[in-house]
Amino acid sequence: NAGVTQTPKFQVLKTGQSMTLQCAQDMNHEYMSWYRQDPGMGLRLIHYSVGAGITDQGEVPNGYNVSRSTTEDFPLRLLSAAPSQTSVYFCASSRDRGWNSPLHFGNGTRLTVT
């Protein structure tokens, strides 16, 4: 049971490039989400999904797209990277979005946009 797996661990992009951050979980969790962590800002919710085929925006969705074609995978796409998207990105999942359902996090992707 690997939990939540994120790839790649590190990535450097030039402004305007696109890429996809991968997230997979093997716990059959319905709920998945993406956060970014910046110094002094805590963790901010980008997008989330309550099940396959269902996604919605979080607090800071601009510049990011997501899709959820399977229960296991929840990729995050940057269509045209900007320096403001330099951050550490965490994917998280939980059994459901109930208040009694802990989030489990991956180990993050460290993205630098130059």
Added chain:
Amino acid sequence: DAKTTQPPSMDCAEGRAANLPCNHSTISGNEYVYWYRQIHSQGPQYIIHGLKNNETNEMASLIITEDRKSSTLILPHATLRDTAVYYCIVRAYTGANSKLTFGKGITLSVRP
């Protein structure tokens, strides 16, 4: 969302109990208290959560006051590997979102 307040840092000796306090005076009746920790730059790690009863698992114990305005996370026998930033969070929902506001947490330093 209910806010939480934690002291910025504390330390304890290896092998001793570490008691990490948290205030959440505006918590509402159906909000859970969660504790996570983040070691170095790894992803936050779930530790424990509770509603109003004290909880214990293999990692820690959570003591919630009767009025639910504060709680204490107890690591019964701290080790050097427990050095981390610990976040006390009240999990709330705004509409359909599951928002987790982590704040700055408390940095626990375990000394040999």
